Amino acid sequence: MQQYNQTGPVLMSASVRSPILELKGLTKQFGSFNAVAGIDLVIGEGEFFTIVGPSGSGKTTLLRMLAGMEVPSSGDILLKGERINDLPANKRPTCMVFQSLALFPHRTVGQNIEFSLKIRGEPEGRRRERCFHLMRQLRLPESYYDKAIAQCSGGERQRVALARALAYDPQILFFDEPLSAIDYKLRKALEKELKDIHRETGKTFMYITHSLEEAMVMSDRIGVMRDGRLVQVGTPNEIYTEPSDKFVSEFMGEVNVIDVRRGDAGRVVSDSLGETFTSPPLPPGFETGHLVVRPEFMRFLASGDSAENRLTGRLYNEYALGSRIQYQVRVGENVFILELLRQRAFRANLDDEVTIGWDSPNSILVRN
Amino acid sequence: MSAGQAERSGFSLSWLWRPGRRHAAPIMLLLLLGFAAPLIAIVGFSFGRERTFALWQTPTFESYRTIVEETFYYSFLWSLGMAVATVVILVLICYPVAYGLAKIFGRWSNLITLLMVLPLFVSENVRLYGWVLFLIKGGVLLGTLKSLFGIDAESVLFTPGIIVFGMVYVYLPFMLFPMTLGLSMVSREVKEAASDLGASRLQVFREVELPLAMPGMIIGCLLTFVLSVGAIAEAKVLGGQSVIPIVHDIEIAFTYAQNWPLGAALSVLLIVLVGALVLLVLRRFDLDRILGRR
Amino acid sequence: MAIQGERVRSNLVVVWTAAIILFLYTPLLTGLLATLTSSRYFNFPIQKWGFDWWGKTLKSLEIHALFETSLLIALIVTAISVLIAFFGALAFARYEWRGRSIYQKIVLLPIFFPQSVLGLALLLWFNALGMETSWHTAVFAHLVWVVPVATLVISIQVYSFDPALEEAAFDLGASRWQVLKEVTLPVLWPGIFSGALFSFLLSWGNFPLSLFTTGADTTVPEYIYAKMGVGYTPAVPVLGTISTIGAAVALLGGYALILIMRGRRTAARGTA
Numbered sequence: 001m002q003q004y005n006q007t008g009p010v011l012m013s014a015s016v017r018s019p020i021l022e023l024k025g026l027t028k029q030f031g032s033f034n035a036v037a038g039i040d041l042v043i044g045e046g047e048f049f050t051i052v053g054p055s056g057s058g059k060t061t062l063l064r065m066l067a068g069m070e071v072p073s074s075g076d077i078l079l080k081g082e083r084i085n086d087l088p089a090n091k092r093p094t095c096m097v098f099q100s101l102a103l104f105p106h107r108t109v110g111q112n113i114e115f116s117l118k119i120r121g122e123p124e125g126r127r128r129e130r131c132f133h134l135m136r137q138l139r140l141p142e143s144y145y146d147k148a149i150a151q152c153s154g155g156e157r158q159r160v161a162l163a164r165a166l167a168y169d170p171q172i173l174f175f176d177e178p179l180s181a182i183d184y185k186l187r188k189a190l191e192k193e194l195k196d197i198h199r200e201t202g203k204t205f206m207y208i209t210h211s212l213e214e215a216m217v218m219s220d221r222i223g224v225m226r227d228g229r230l231v232q233v234g235t236p237n238e239i240y241t242e243p244s245d246k247f248v249s250e251f252m253g254e255v256n257v258i259d260v261r262r263g264d265a266g267r268v269v270s271d272s273l274g275e276t277f278t279s280p281p282l283p284p285g286f287e288t289g290h291l292v293v294r295p296e297f298m299r300f301l302a303s304g305d306s307a308e309n310r311l312t313g314r315l316y317n318e319y320a321l322g323s324r325i326q327y328q329v330r331v332g333e334n335v336f337i338l339e340l341l342r343q344r345a346f347r348a349n350l351d352d353e354v355t356i357g358w359d360s361p362n363s364i365l366v367r368n
Numbered sequence: 369m370s371a372g373q374a375e376r377s378g379f380s381l382s383w384l385w386r387p388g389r390r391h392a393a394p395i396m397l398l399l400l401l402g403f404a405a406p407l408i409a410i411v412g413f414s415f416g417r418e419r420t421f422a423l424w425q426t427p428t429f430e431s432y433r434t435i436v437e438e439t440f441y442y443s444f445l446w447s448l449g450m451a452v453a454t455v456v457i458l459v460l461i462c463y464p465v466a467y468g469l470a471k472i473f474g475r476w477s478n479l480i481t482l483l484m485v486l487p488l489f490v491s492e493n494v495r496l497y498g499w500v501l502f503l504i505k506g507g508v509l510l511g512t513l514k515s516l517f518g519i520d521a522e523s524v525l526f527t528p529g530i531i532v533f534g535m536v537y538v539y540l541p542f543m544l545f546p547m548t549l550g551l552s553m554v555s556r557e558v559k560e561a562a563s564d565l566g567a568s569r570l571q572v573f574r575e576v577e578l579p580l581a582m583p584g585m586i587i588g589c590l591l592t593f594v595l596s597v598g599a600i601a602e603a604k605v606l607g608g609q610s611v612i613p614i615v616h617d618i619e620i621a622f623t624y625a626q627n628w629p630l631g632a633a634l635s636v637l638l639i640v641l642v643g644a645l646v647l648l649v650l651r652r653f654d655l656d657r658i659l660g661r662r
Numbered sequence: 663m664a665i666q667g668e669r670v671r672s673n674l675v676v677v678w679t680a681a682i683i684l685f686l687y688t689p690l691l692t693g694l695l696a697t698l699t700s701s702r703y704f705n706f707p708i709q710k711w712g713f714d715w716w717g718k719t720l721k722s723l724e725i726h727a728l729f730e731t732s733l734l735i736a737l738i739v740t741a742i743s744v745l746i747a748f749f750g751a752l753a754f755a756r757y758e759w760r761g762r763s764i765y766q767k768i769v770l771l772p773i774f775f776p777q778s779v780l781g782l783a784l785l786l787w788f789n790a791l792g793m794e795t796s797w798h799t800a801v802f803a804h805l806v807w808v809v810p811v812a813t814l815v816i817s818i819q820v821y822s823f824d825p826a827l828e829e830a831a832f833d834l835g836a837s838r839w840q841v842l843k844e845v846t847l848p849v850l851w852p853g854i855f856s857g858a859l860f861s862f863l864l865s866w867g868n869f870p871l872s873l874f875t876t877g878a879d880t881t882v883p884e885y886i887y888a889k890m891g892v893g894y895t896p897a898v899p900v901l902g903t904i905s906t907i908g909a910a911v912a913l914l915g916g917y918a919l920i921l922i923m924r925g926r927r928t929a930a931r932g933t934a
Contacts, residue, residue, distance in 0.1 A: 069560050090563045102561035106579045115575075116565035168565050387752070388759025395750035395769065395809055402806035403772050406783035409790050465682050468675040480679065482917055487686050489863035489909040491883035494902035497890055498689020501696050501704055501899070508692050511706030540686065591774060598776020601869070605890065615778050622782055632786065635779050646774050650767050 017044025020204050021066070021172060026075035028061050028228075035061040037228035038075065043172075043206065048198050050207040050215040052251065053225035059208040060099075060176055062225070066206070067096045067174050079171070095170035099177045101161040103149045109135075109160050110145035116168040134163040137200065155186050162194075166201065175207040179214065191217045212251050216240070224248050245366050249292045254326075256298065256336050258291040260365075268365070273334060278308045278360040289367045295326065295339040297362035300346045300354055307357030311336070315354050329356055407639065413632035431633035440617060440634065447614040450528070451596035454535040455589050458543040461536070462588070466544055470551035481548075484541055492538050496605040499534065500525065503606075526608035534602035539595050543588040550584015551577075583653060590649050594642050614638055690906050696899035704896065715896035725885075725901065732866060732881040735797055739804045739865040744858045746805075747812035751853070754813055755820035772810045780807065781874035788875070795877030803875040804865045811864060812857040819853020852920055859916045863909055 021043040028036040036058045043049050053059045064070040066077060068089035077084050084092060095116075103112055110131055111118075117127040132142060138159040144152070152160060158178060165173055175194075179187045195218045198205050209215055215222045216236045223233040224247075232244040243249035246257060260268035260277070268279045268291060279291055301307055313331035325345050327338045336356060340346055348354060415427035469477045487495060502508045505523045513519040524530050554577050562576045563569075600615040609616075614634065621631030696704045700712035719725055753759070754766055772780065784803045788795055823846075831845045832838075847854070869883040876884065882905055889898045 067564060069564070088563070089560065090566050090568060092564075094564075096561070096564050098557050098561055100555070100557050102555065102557040104558060104562070104576060104580075115562065115567075119566045119568075119571055119575075164565065388757035388762060389753070391749040391757065392753035392759075392765050393749075394746045395753075395813060396765070398746060398805060398809055399768065399772065402784065402802060403775075403780075406780070406787035409787045410783045412790075413786055461682065464675050464678045468672075468679050472672050472675055473679075480683070482913065483683055484686065486910055486913055487690065489867045489913065490690065490902070490906045491867040491869045491886065493869050493883055493887045493890070494693065494867075494905065495689045497886070497898070497902065498691075498693040500890075502688060502692040506705045508695065508706045515707050537685070537689075540682070594774045594776065598779055600778050615776060618779065618782060622785075628786065631782065635782065638776070638779060642774070642776070643771075646771070647767075650770065 017047055019043065020045040020080060021206075022076075022078040022081075024076040024078070026062070026065065026077060027073050028058070028065055028070060029073040034228050036065065039230055041223065041230065041233065043204065046202050046204055048195070048205045048207070048218055048220045049223065050209060050219035050221075051223045051225050052209055052212050052215045054210055054251075057225045058228040059225050063096070063174050063176055063206070063208050066172075067094055068092045093170055094172040094174060095165040095168045096174040096176060097161050097165050097178045099180060101157055101178060103157060103161055103164070105149050107149070108145065109140070109147045109149065109152065112149065112160055113163045113167050115164060130167060131163075134166055138163050138197070154182050155190060158182070158190055162197065170203070172204040172206060175205065177209050180209070187214070194218060212239075213253065224251060241364075243292070243364065243366060246290045246292070246368065249290075249364065249366055254295060254337055256293045256295065258293075259288070260291045261288045262286055273311065273331065275311065279363060279365050280360055282365065286365070286367070289365060292364040292366055293358050293362065295337045296324075298336065298338045298356055298358045300338065301357045305357070308359045309363075310355055310357035312353060312355045315348050315350055315352050317350065329354060410632045410635050410639075413629055414636045416629040416632070431629040434630055435633055435637065440614070443612050443614040443617045444637075446528075446611050447597050447599075450532050450535065450611075450613070451593050451599075453532045454539065454596040455543075455593050457532070457536050458540060458592050459585070459589065462540065462543045462547050466547035466551050469544075469548045470554075471556070481545075484544060488541050492601050493605065495538065496534055496601055499537070499606060503530070525606060526610050528607065528611050531602045531607040531611055534606040535596045535599050538599070538602065539592045542591045542595060546584045546588035546591060547581070548584070550581040550587070553584065554580040586649060587653070590646060594646060597638070597642060690903075693899040693902045693906070697896055697903055699896055702895060704899075715900050719897045719900040719904075722897070725897070728880060728882050728885050728901075731797055731879050732883075735801055735804065735881065736862050736865040738801050739808055740858050740861040742801075743805055743809045743812045743861040744854060746809050747816050747857050747861075748850075748854060750809065750813040751816035751820045751857075755817040756823065756825065769810050769813055772807055773814070777807060777870035778873070781871045784871070785874040795875055797876055797879040800872050800876040800879070800881070803871040804868055807868075807871060808861050808864050812861045815860050816850065816853045816857040819850050819856070823849055852923075855916065855920060859912065863912060867905065867909065
């Protein structure tokens with residue numbers, strides 16, 4: 001049986017690293033609108049930190065302030081202890097990979113990668129050497145050196161953009177959703193590749209995305225952002241197992257959320273289901289909130305099976321998701337989803353009456 | 369391309385691609401009758417005998433010989449020189465405005481564009497004559513200077529400089545709009561990326577903005593150059609015939625001198641000059657990219 | 663600090679643009695000033711202000727005839743030009759066909775051509791054909807220059823037109839004519855309207871083509887040109903100002919109309 005609190009591979013905890021970037025009450029106002037509303041954060045050297053949030057959460061504005069393309073309204077940005085609020089982008093030892101990639105369309109692959117070296121006035125031989133080194137590292141064939149950007153595929157452009165940023169030798173690399181326009185399969189491959197590059201270069205990466213799934217794959221730590229604030233910061237495992245609220249838990253992907261209120265004897269009551277459930281220990285002062293159960297922690301119960309909480313409904317539909325199968329069960333008006341590994345598929349006909357259940361350690365109680 | 373599309377859309381949809389040629393037919397017919405044919409006629413006339421008005425006769429090179437022997441090259445040089453001056457001045461004064469329209473003015477851009485377009489629809493004679501009234505002795509400028517400050521200045525009218533001034537004035541929108549189009553093709557992110565990679569403001573301009581805006585700027589330069597070479601009103605209205613541009617020579621040959629073959633031959637030379645330049649530059653452009661991508 | 667420099671630069675651009683606009687309008691305003699005198703000649707500062715010349719000009723039968731000729735030419739040019747340019751624009755920007763790239767450049771050629779030379783060439787051509795020049799031939803001459811401009815203006819709208827719309831309508835059972843009427847025309851309408859506006863205004867203000875191709879007929883710009891020197895009276899700037907105001911009203915009115923239509927469409931979408 002699965003349980004929460006399993007530990008993933010721990011690479012290096014944030015506290016061990018020396019801080020490279022510190023944000024203190026960082027705020028950006030556009031008119032009366034707070035795009036970024038007071039963010040405090042410390043990022044360690046060599047960390048892969050991802051900020052996740054829906055569109056409009058202020059994550060791009062945050063990143064643009066860090067990269068020097070937007071000036072903070074208040075608060076401070078400290079890079080290795082030095083305040084860099086007013087340092088323009090071209091003076092900051094940081095570099096950004098844009099959502100649109102912003103490759104120079106009038107330059108070849110090689111010229112794009114060498115751009116910052118040329119700006120710095122490095123001799124051609126050295127530029128070329130560094131360029132070919134980066135192209136090898138990013139698995140771009142040498143023949144691409146003279147290729148036009150327009151002739152490159154999506155994945156190749158990603159690599160060129162990354163190589164161009166790495167050539168600058170930045171202390172921190174920022175990524176503004178560079179993979180969002182790429183198809184699923186290639187995106188998955190590039191996510192892993194990016195994490196490998198992070199490992200090889202040992203640089204600090206700060207990544208923003210609206211996909212928590214993407215963040216989970218790559219990051220050492222994740223910050224979940226909403227309405228200009230950081231709602232929760234933690235390792236992928238912490239975010240996954242202990243979401244701080246309903247927003248974060250739902251952002252994690254498909255989950256079952258039951259609205260509940262405090263009941264008797266440490267139990268909670270769902271008015272819409274007319275049931276009482278055993279839940280994890282109620283935090284002090286808890287009155288109403290949500291009981292969150294992940295689809296993989298719910299199971300179908302046969303007649304003899306026991307579970308702390310159980311519900312009876314009808315099997316509405318099933319969906320094959322590659323290695324897993326997802327089931328939709330309807331209890332009255334409420335929809336529940338369950339996920340099983342393919343080899344453990346549940347056999348039943350649509351519209352059959354089924355009983356589903358879960359144990360309290362597999363559920364999470366969050367406030368509104 | 370078209371064949372491939374035809375296969376993809378299947379037989380029943382074939383009319384969707386075939387009309388390309390059919391829809392182009394009316395305008396092509398118009399240009400054939402109203403543009404190509406007159407040009408051929410002018411070429412025909414240019415080989416005619418002096419002071420004749422018939423198209424069909426044995427060709428001679430008389431008119432071309434006259435052009436070489438007389439001082440028409442003087443007019444050509446004036447026209448070309450003033451056109452170059454006009455283009456250079458226009459590039460300099462239009463760039464900030466084009467930059468503003470493409471990057472700064474935001475939703476005000478439409479209104480400002482409208483303000484810039486409006487004078488185009490007033491006949492250039494009327495506008496140039498407005499300048500005459502402004503600059504002439506006893507006009508708005510000198511009259512004000514005299515009555516308020518007692519300064520009795522000479523009018524700048526009827527000098528070659530004022531002709532260039534007039535051409536800058538009349539052709540400004542023809543530089544401005546292609547330039548704006550070119551500059552709006554430079555995305556903010558690309559410039560930010562360059563700056564992020566350490567480029568200074570000047571380097572961003574030289575390495576990224578200018579090369580990317582180039583197609584629009586070249587179109588603007590070409591357009592204003594061609595229009596300036598063919599200009600006549602500025603020299604007549606503002607220049608007071610202090611300089612005779614080539615088109616004025618052509619007009620004189622056709623009207624007062626009644627020497628059509630000579631006028632035609634001069635026109636042919638001008639057309640060859642301008643046409644070669646236009647074709648040379650236009651050949652290198654993908655119009656779909658410039659006009660389509662906004 | 664960086665933002666400071668940015669703001670200074672923006673302000674400079676704004677000031678420069680304002681100066682350019684003033685530059686563009688100086689002669690038009692001067693023309694307006696020149697109409698407001700009671701005397702026969704223009705002398706600044708104006709000694710005797712008055713609207714006398716407006717009254718005289720507006721009453722003149724000769725000038726009525728001028729406006730009639732100009733208006734007639736402009737209206738006919740607009741109607742024909744929009745029709746040809748609409749199809750021309752579809753061929754320019756909508757359809758993929760062999761020869762399109764050459765076609766695009768041919769269409770641009772007349773725009774890049776000195777108009778006075780074109781006017782003379784047309785005069786020669788009409789003469790060679792044995793045609794008498796009059797306002798009829800002027801309409802044709804205007805078309806040669808106006809149609810390419812209108813094609814270009816409409817093409818810009820056509821570029822943003824998704825051909826899948828037509829295919830979808832066709833797929834849903836619309837006939838070729840219905841596709842045109844229900845989908846293509848409504849979607850391209852702002853471009854067509856702009857094309858019509860451009861056609862009208864360019865024909866209305868044209869001088870170099872009219873000069874050589876109107877024969878005995880006279881348009882407003884030609885009349886102004888003829889009276890600029892020796893024949894000057896304040897009626898000349900009055901005419902210029904009237905045609906300026908006419909152009910402004912047509913342009914601003916047209917622009918407002920497009921805004922209203924667009925507003926209405928978004929409003930309809932909002933309530934739906």
